[in-house]
Amino acid sequence: MAAGSDQKKYKVIGTRPIRPDGADKVTGRAIYGADVQLSGLVHGKILRSPHAHAKIKSVDVSAALQAAGVLAVVTGADFPELKDKIAQLGEGAVNLAYLSGNLLARDKVLYKGHAVAAVAARTANQAEEALKKIRVEYEPLPAVTWVLDAMQDDAPLLHDDIHTDSMGNQSEKPSNISTHLHFETGDVGQGFKQADVVIEREFKTASVHQGYIEPHVATALWNTDGRLKIWTSTQGSFTARQQTAELLQIPVSQVTVVPCEIGGGFGGKISVYLEPVAALLSRKCGRPVKMTMTREACFEATGPTPGSYMRVKIGATKEGKIVAGEAYLAYDAGAYPGGMIGPGCMCVFSCYEFPNAVVDGYDVMLNKPKTQAYRAPGATHAALACETIIDELAEKLKLDPIEFRLMNAAQEGTRRVDGPVYPRVGLIECLEAAKASEHYQSSLKGPNRGRGVAAGFWFNIGLKSAATANVNADGCVTLLEGSTDIGGSRASIAMQLAETLGIAAEDVHPAVVDTDSVGYTDVTGGSRVTFATGMAVYQVGRKIRAQMMERAAELWEVDAASVSEADGVYSSGEHSLPFKELAVKLHEIGGPIVGSASVNPQGSSNGFGVQIADVEVDPETGKVSVLRYTVIQDAGQAIHPSYVEGQMQGGAVQGIGWALNEEYFYGDDGQMKNASFLDYRMPTALDVPMIETIIVEVPNPEHPFGVRGVGETPIVPPVAAMANAVYAATGVRMRDIPMSPPKLWKALAEKESS
Amino acid sequence: MKPFDYTAPSTIADAVSLLSQHNGEARVLAGGTDILVQLREGLREAGIVIDVKKIAELRALDCCSTSGLTLGASTPCAEIYGNADVCTAYPALTDAARIIGGWQIQSRASIGGNLCNASPAADSIPALIALNAVALVAGPNGQREIPVADFCTAPGRNALAAGELLVCLQFPAPSAKSSSAYQRFIPRNEMDIAVVGVGSWLQLDESGQTILSARVALGAVAPTPVFAAEASDWLAGKPATEDTYRQAGELARKSASPISDMRGTAEYRVHLVGVLTQRTLAKAVQRAVAQRAAG
Numbered sequence A: 001m002a003a004g005s006d007q008k009k010y011k012v013i014g015t016r017p018i019r020p021d022g023a024d025k026v027t028g029r030a031i032y033g034a035d036v037q038l039s040g041l042v043h044g045k046i047l048r049s050p051h052a053h054a055k056i057k058s059v060d061v062s063a064a065l066q067a068a069g070v071l072a073v074v075t076g077a078d079f080p081e082l083k084d085k086i087a088q089l090g091e092g093a094v095n096l097a098y099l100s101g102n103l104l105a106r107d108k109v110l111y112k113g114h115a116v117a118a119v120a121a122r123t124a125n126q127a128e129e130a131l132k133k134i135r136v137e138y139e140p141l142p143a144v145t146w147v148l149d150a151m152q153d154d155a156p157l158l159h160d161d162i163h164t165d166s167m168g169n170q171s172e173k174p175s176n177i178s179t180h181l182h183f184e185t186g187d188v189g190q191g192f193k194q195a196d197v198v199i200e201r202e203f204k205t206a207s208v209h210q211g212y213i214e215p216h217v218a219t220a221l222w223n224t225d226g227r228l229k230i231w232t233s234t235q236g237s238f239t240a241r242q243q244t245a246e247l248l249q250i251p252v253s254q255v256t257v258v259p260c261e262i263g264g265g266f267g268g269k270i271s272v273y274l275e276p277v278a279a280l281l282s283r284k285c286g287r288p289v290k291m292t293m294t295r296e297a298c299f300e301a302t303g304p305t306p307g308s309y310m311r312v313k314i315g316a317t318k319e320g321k322i323v324a325g326e327a328y329l330a331y332d333a334g335a336y337p338g339g340m341i342g343p344g345c346m347c348v349f350s351c352y353e354f355p356n357a358v359v360d361g362y363d364v365m366l367n368k369p370k371t372q373a374y375r376a377p378g379a380t381h382a383a384l385a386c387e388t389i390i391d392e393l394a395e396k397l398k399l400d401p402i403e404f405r406l407m408n409a410a411q412e413g414t415r416r417v418d419g420p421v422y423p424r425v426g427l428i429e430c431l432e433a434a435k436a437s438e439h440y441q442s443s444l445k446g447p448n449r450g451r452g453v454a455a456g457f458w459f460n461i462g463l464k465s466a467a468t469a470n471v472n473a474d475g476c477v478t479l480l481e482g483s484t485d486i487g488g489s490r491a492s493i494a495m496q497l498a499e500t501l502g503i504a505a506e507d508v509h510p511a512v513v514d515t516d517s518v519g520y521t522d523v524t525g526g527s528r529v530t531f532a533t534g535m536a537v538y539q540v541g542r543k544i545r546a547q548m549m550e551r552a553a554e555l556w557e558v559d560a561a562s563v564s565e566a567d568g569v570y571s572s573g574e575h576s577l578p579f580k581e582l583a584v585k586l587h588e589i590g591g592p593i594v595g596s597a598s599v600n601p602q603g604s605s606n607g608f609g610v611q612i613a614d615v616e617v618d619p620e621t622g623k624v625s626v627l628r629y630t631v632i633q634d635a636g637q638a639i640h641p642s643y644v645e646g647q648m649q650g651g652a653v654q655g656i657g658w659a660l661n662e663e664y665f666y667g668d669d670g671q672m673k674n675a676s677f678l679d680y681r682m683p684t685a686l687d688v689p690m691i692e693t694i695i696v697e698v699p700n701p702e703h704p705f706g707v708r709g710v711g712e713t714p715i716v717p718p719v720a721a722m723a724n725a726v727y728a729a730t731g732v733r734m735r736d737i738p739m740s741p742p743k744l745w746k747a748l749a750e751k752e753s754s
Numbered sequence B: 001m002k003p004f005d006y007t008a009p010s011t012i013a014d015a016v017s018l019l020s021q022h023n024g025e026a027r028v029l030a031g032g033t034d035i036l037v038q039l040r041e042g043l044r045e046a047g048i049v050i051d052v053k054k055i056a057e058l059r060a061l062d063c064c065s066t067s068g069l070t071l072g073a074s075t076p077c078a079e080i081y082g083n084a085d086v087c088t089a090y091p092a093l094t095d096a097a098r099i100i101g102g103w104q105i106q107s108r109a110s111i112g113g114n115l116c117n118a119s120p121a122a123d124s125i126p127a128l129i130a131l132n133a134v135a136l137v138a139g140p141n142g143q144r145e146i147p148v149a150d151f152c153t154a155p156g157r158n159a160l161a162a163g164e165l166l167v168c169l170q171f172p173a174p175s176a177k178s179s180s181a182y183q184r185f186i187p188r189n190e191m192d193i194a195v196v197g198v199g200s201w202l203q204l205d206e207s208g209q210t211i212l213s214a215r216v217a218l219g220a221v222a223p224t225p226v227f228a229a230e231a232s233d234w235l236a237g238k239p240a241t242e243d244t245y246r247q248a249g250e251l252a253r254k255s256a257s258p259i260s261d262m263r264g265t266a267e268y269r270v271h272l273v274g275v276l277t278q279r280t281l282a283k284a285v286q287r288a289v290a291q292r293a294a295g
């Protein structure tokens, strides 16, 4: 159901055509990274650290080199020296020494599962057996896996060359705190003085993994002519190319990345892990080398999202106006600096008008895998803190939780604590839609049941996208794009081109092509593809349209200025031809038409959403069942509503898992104890009800069709919405996430006895 | 994973002689849902894998109201709960068979494999102990019987001697007005491993008001599944009421000696033993009474 949209405005946009990649996917023909087969292909495997923190005293690979089937062995020493080299990777800068150290450790291992060496052999089993023959001498060091412990002066230090950067000032001593961020607006002291109610709470969240179903996989062929070709499942083929080229210190044009179909990424398939290692092995053995991670390695060595400690304080007047907020956020970054604290700080108060606010954020290194983006990285944590307190305030003030949010909702002109002033945004419309929904209006009866709501925000970025379209002689259009398709974007990009050209969605045939075949395109991330790549194809469409008009003038021998186009029909005077018929004549009038465009929109398109959760808690076991769940989201303009709904449902389900059971469970030895899908408990289809969706459409003025991104915002509210629902059901506020049954049972038992 | 040989004998004698021949490096394969995973993950190694699914005795499923149930060691779960007589007479067993993995797993996984794998959290074992099942074992020196309660000796270890093979499980014939139930607690609703599992069997008197005898067994709260002797003994002669089940739950907690791990704290597991004992006893009574009404 779409609220507030003008359904008549478009012919293609807002409809639900069959996805172009559907047949391949349901018949198993789609080529994912693991399906790549090349002649002479050999297999690479990685030896990983058994310690959470240790010095590497020596690595002896001689016995492995002698093992059956072995063709090559590499260690960190095979990477070029990269000290203090910084690479710009579209979404941010990366210190290449850290990136290469994460791929193959040099003198220290920083987390259990840290890669130490790699072997290529004729078969995967031979490679695995050879790993056992590599002798690594470690000197184990004390490890730290909780963010507050890592911030202590006497904590085990991960890097002795990293000092805290606090607003440009460097700390004297090296520290696990790589960055201290500070944002301030208004006068917080004065603000809290105006408050009639002030609530301050502490929150903890465990690390959670993106949990993509497809493990990381890459195949590399370093050819004798020096050209390197890589097949991989990635969110960004160009970013993978750039990272690989920079890490190996070879020119970017020497590398081609072929993006395969991808079985989920959620932010975790932006950084490279295997590609450069497979390349080094391939260079040594002269054959294509394929590497596939185990699930255990995915958990232990690829990006989870941060564990966090947060302390947040919000004050409001008795009339229900928020007057001040204060936040202290410490997010772990894993083993290398540069986690998700920045967006966390910017998002914590992003849903409301805070006339006075101060936010302090800390990026903290510890002995866990380097954190990576995970759908709205850093925002879910912050929303848990803010939205739980908002819920408590509403209760104290005896206001309906949606009403209280409406009274303070961010809108056009609201200034966020980190500076930006919002243009037209859709939070109020989302809150109104939530309030009016059948779900919110229905009553929830029965013992141990409760309803919670929460709002959420994510920026949604722009960045670079390119596309090329070829008009074929049958009037169909082939579209080449560089945005790897994770959530149905091939369909929504093709639809925007079809709309621009006035042709049917089925007449555009989209293909995601390799880095040699289309212009530079940034990652599929930041909820940017439908927005930015959509802008690129809009321009492509306009360029094709302009050429078609010229050709029509030629055909009809009329003045080009007299030709017009509407709904895909070109006309001049008594002449008139629809796009497809005109296209058929192109070979007579100048040959085929090609359109290409490249865009680089700046700023953010600001996605807001609201979610409603109904839960039931088993008081004897602490198990939470989700009875009903609704996601309300401003999509700006839903291009293909099914995929917008899919994003809304997927984000909510991941957030429900985060709230209830998902966590990196660490032992005292600093080792993750649950690195499998058995004990890392993501929700199954039987753990969630059908997630209901309400698409709100407040068009984005910066986009030709009004698109805002939608992929990330849906994971922002769920943890808070679930915590608020559990409170409504039990009277217990869960501020230590996940609210797994043992923890919730304990909290219920404590409440009972007090 | 190292390469290994595969063979599929069709008689118990051949299987036993193969096991003796390859002592130490032979692995029995029933449904393979434990052993194949363990071989692939390098948790176990094998020189030869002996598939026992071709041996008729190991695929038995004979349910008889007078002589009881003979369940071949490699009969898959789906066949077990697909048998209406077994569902009626041994519901704790079919409760367990229905929740071991999903459909794909259930069409391969056997109760014999579940038992021999000897996981402390195995779902069928508390049900087998509650149902007083006995394991029939064949070896180089002939056959012998081992009560299931004594079958597991440590996590991943069982009482089979070198060269021995589990042939079948034998269940006593169902007594009048008796029934059973197995439940586990898992944080999700599917595809999960028991945080605690409890199997209960009981027999009611003529009137259906009093418990004549009962057997309660616990999973995932000790190095092996355990028979909760104190609770079981205490239940004999007690009225079939919620209060009885609750008190039995209190007593069953004493038989639990769990550890704290990623699946739950020791304190929580002990608490769940009480909850699930109470729930499975209530369920077993409800079933026994319903059976009485029906029959």
Ligand SMILES: Cc1cc2nc3c(=O)[nH]c(=O)nc-3n(C[C@H](O)[C@H](O)[C@H](O)COP(=O)(O)OP(=O)(O)OC[C@H]3O[C@@H](n4cnc5c(N)ncnc54)[C@H](O)[C@@H]3O)c2cc1C
Pocket: B027, B028, B029, B030, B031, B032, B033, B034, B035, B036, B037, B052, B073, B074, B099, B100, B101, B102, B105, B108, B109, B110, B111, B112, B113, B114, B115, B116, B117, B121, B122, B123, B124, B160, B164, B165, B166, B167, B191, B192, B193
């Ligand atoms: C996805 C998945 C979900 C699962 N879910 C559950 C669950 O919910 N609950 C649960 O309890 N388990 C579960 N399991 C574990 C497994 O499926 C069960 O333990 C199953 O019952 C094992 O039976 P099998 O026939 O596959 O045994 P196999 O793997 O063939 O054998 C298991 C072990 O027993 C030995 N063995 C087998 N038969 C004999 C014999 N006749 N004599 C001597 N030794 C023998 C084997 O050598 C091996 O060591 C799951 C497994 C998977 C992969």
